[in-house]
Amino acid sequence: MDPILKVDNLTKVFSGNGKDDFVAVDHASFELMRGECLGIIGESGSGKTTIVNMISRLLDPTEGTIILDNEDITKASGRELRKVYKKMQMVFQTPQESFDPRCRLGDGIGESLRNNDFSKRDARKRVIELLSECGLSEEFADRYPHQVSGGQCQRAAIARALAIKPSLLICDEATSALDVTIQKEILELLNKLRMEHGEELSILFICHDIALVQQFCDRVLVFYKGRLVEQGTPDEIIRNPKDAYTRRLIDSVL
Amino acid sequence: MPEVTVRKQKIRKNSVRTRLIIFGVLALLLLLASIFAEYLTPYDPYIQDLNNAKAAPTPAHLFGTDRYGRDMLSRVIVGSRASIYSTLLLVAIITAIGTCVGVFCGWHGKFIDVVLMRISDMFLAFPGLVFALAVAGVLGGGLQNAIIALAAISWPKYARIARSQTLAQKETPYLKAAKLSGSSTVKIIFKHILPNIIGPILVTSMLDIGTMMMELAGLSFLGLGAKPPTAEWGSMMSDTRSLLTTAPWVTLSPGFAIFISVMVFNLLGDTIRDYADPRSRGGR
């Protein structure tokens, strides 16, 4: 089976104007299989956010290649990049800030549809379907981000990400800013979506909570100071960590 | 059950809306006064009556008369045309130019950003009024040229604000989400960036109305703006400054008009800033 995402020797160096250059990500290589949920775990400064920004092409890599669905997207830009985004979507850490404060949730969810030749009426219909798929009623389409709770907003963000049926969903700390009971609900929603979409939806799940990764992911990559130090199934790694850092991380969990 | 202490709380109301209505209406009144100035004047502002020159304020002439016996109240009202109208025009011009340049620089970045920002630095480095004097001097006097002169030196401030706001917007998650949804640059700028940065810019322009009114008045005062006998507050003060000790009302009434309008527009600007943020209006 071929991977949906293949990252090869991905490197990002931030030049430090006079000071030493900072290597945020150091030659990371990994694959994400179709229908798989891959966790990326690491503490602040581990480079996990930089990796995500490079994969989503919001940041240019210094070195390495990114292959999405057998297509090299490392240098994609403009119209080409917009096509790439039909296959890749993101859910962000701060749900309220991921929606334009001056637009209704429905407009945000439907934006990608409108950009892909949906009529206003069709987009609206699809938005309502998506909302209900994510456990929200129709009226949420007409609310502003500050009028809904964090959990509701994150559901809407997931609806937005699913709108154009991407094959890769990147969750960048998508549950970290939420209360635990809400976090559980969101994870249940993601699990439900995985069941429904099967191999058509692969998830890259960035998280700093190793217990959560254990619950949710098929495989996990451990990053430390920009380097990929360990990978395997969560149970394998938690029971039998090979790297000193991973061991320390697991011991610290209260 | 033992006695439990109870304390009374003073509740402060959110009065932004009330303030907006008050200052909005006041500003509108000023605007209407400047548009319909001719119909509001009790006397013809240009008719001279030398028998009644430098008369102190009376019920017939509320602001007194100037050295040619012209009714000051009428002149102040008519002067609002030139002062308020041209100030608004000036502010609109610099806001538009500055915002366009700023958003373009902030979004595009790279070489063009550096070049345009250095140019705006150059403008900012000049002492404003001196530069305006030079421009007005080259182009000649007149209200229109005064506006051009002031516009030339005032846009960089807006470009700076728009640029920094655009840079901040570029980093927000919702803008990333908009990019991921496949929106084109033009759509992102008009649908997401402009609506979100226009608040602070509009507030700046509102607050600038006062400053610009004074600078225009200043240029007129120096003889580079409106030409007599056109009633314009700045030039009216300039023409009559020698009367300040003998007939103070002649100098003070246009000064008072400048003071009132500057204050109203400043307060309106403040209020709009408070109101502009949808979060500040509450409502969950």
Place this chain on the structure above:
Amino acid sequence: MSDPILRYEHVDISYNGMQAVSDISFSVNQGEILGIVGESGSGKSTLIKAAMGLLGDAGLVTRGDIYYKDINLADLSQAEIRKLNGQELGMIFQNSGSAFCPIRTVGAQLYESMTEHKSITKEEFRKRAINVFSKIGFEDGDRILESYPFELSGGMQQRVGIAVALLSNPGIIFADEPTSALDVSVQKQVVDEMLMARNNFGTTIVLVTHNIGVIGAMADKVLVMKDGKMVEYGDTSQVITDPKEEYTRKLMDAVPRLRRA
């Protein structure tokens, strides 16, 4: 049994007429650690802000009393409460680093905050600071005193924040989400440090957090809050393993736990 050091009696707190906390009563004994848990909007921070005098202009304890020893904190003016702060009431916040002035050394700032309350020579201060640092597991107190805030990592700043709160040997420490901005490995250090503080100084701690793991590791008693009301109050082990209330059970179930075996 001794008198409790802190007592909340039927406390209601309102912001601009909107009630945020209603009818909370509990007490904390000397040397005890009380954990207050709840989700966002539950009023848990508001509860201890009332004791620290940090409710701001809009907030007020509209009903009930908060006793620290014999002082009713709810009736004190801002100025009176400020005199107690630092001296009797210690505080630790989520980002201790942001409370430091960026252009002066940590030591200079600590010395200044100490002399606010009493006169103390630089030598004495230094000795005392290094003593406190070593008691909570800091080896090189000297180096820390001479550092500028930006030279310390976020976790380090937070640990210094704890040392600061301990310096004047307060009767009670209020900690508002002290570990929430930290990575798990640093979080563990901070938790250990606060426990050492309690063991070495007998400090009473009121800990507000949404992190149930931290509560489980530190607190003797737990108060669970939801929508401004107290849901459950009891010994930590009982509340975590055998919650009585429906909401507490839901909360505990939602916490992701690591399966090690």
